[in-house]
């Protein structure tokens with residue numbers, strides 16, 4: 465996966481660092497745009513997956529909108545050049561300061577998640593005589609068949625307006641002078657690989673859209689969220705997710721009329737495969753039953769394995785003629801959960817060997833922390849290697 469030139473440049477890099485393959489990112493973005501544009505679909509990039517500057521700049525340059533979940537993400541997207549009328553602001557707990565900031569920049573819409581939040585946005589928009597566009601986040605009660613920590617569309621989750629309160633929400637919207645309902649918003653979870661799940665989502669979206677239209681409410685935007693998964697097992701075999709198949713599901717199963725727009729909020733599928741976490745072996749250790757590889761990267765640099773027991777492919781970088789043995793690949797952090805993989809087959813390794821943890825472009829760098837007073841994570845872009 466790495467060229468000789470890249471390997472040579474890694475020799476001088478201080479580890480750990482994120483390595484971003486900018487040409488793979490571009491290919492992924494182009495594949496997504498082509499499949500979406502052909503169907504007239506609009507894609508907002510979910511900044512939460514990765515807000516590294518160059519990554520955002522490329523996504524913005526390719527014409528994507530931005531899906532933000534904090535005032536700082538709204539700020540970052542505006543500073544990066546995303547057009548305000550392509551920025552949405554979601555999240556169950558928007559503060560007054562964040563709402564005011566988004567209002568001042570006249571973003572496209574707020575995805576609202578509770579009646580109380582609608583009342584606050586209405587009041588704050590009233591202070592400046594504005595009318596805020598809102599999309600109602602509806603919890604469709606569809607099981608995303610993914611890890612329970614990243615499932616969001618079930619009745620038991622904290623997200624969205626409960627179905628029992630939709631009647632009341634519609635009435636409040638009609639009365640609120642400073643709110644304008646533009647759309648309905650759904651998001652059922654992340655890392656969804658079974659496309660049938662999206663078919664079930666379409667059925668629910670159709671039902672709720674009809675429910676509103678039967679009550680005389682026009683719905684301009686159907687925002688179906690994100691959640692499209694990637695292949696963590698075989699990043700080289702499937703570097704670009706099948707956007708054609710994904711958008712085709714919505715094209716076939718979502719009922720929409722000519723004035724309705726379909727919006728998506730994709731994060732992981734756009735950025736996961738372009739990123740790898742590069743780390744060096746600090747020490748090797750043989751336990752009674754185990755062999756350990758202790759890396760200079762830990763859960764502070766990539767938290768997903770510790771937090772969700774997430775699988776990431778772990779590879780030795782460069783050639784090795786050593787036989788393979790199984791290692792538990794761990795980090796230096798003082799927590800037993802600081803483990804990237806158990807019983808991972810790798811060539812017999814030694815101090816200084818370079819290891820790549822793949823498919824780390826989404827929810828990797830952005831979730832890094834200073835726990836144990838670790839250093840700021842570094843990153844290297846493929847096209848800046850000399």
Ligand code: LLP
Nearest residue numbers: 510651654655690691692729730731732827
């Ligand atoms: N829209 C909403 C409302 C969301 O909550 C999310 C992700 C997205 C869009 C983007 O989803 P994506 O296309 O990336 O699946 N940290 C976890 C993932 C958390 C996802 C949170 N919401 C992980 O590392 O797997």
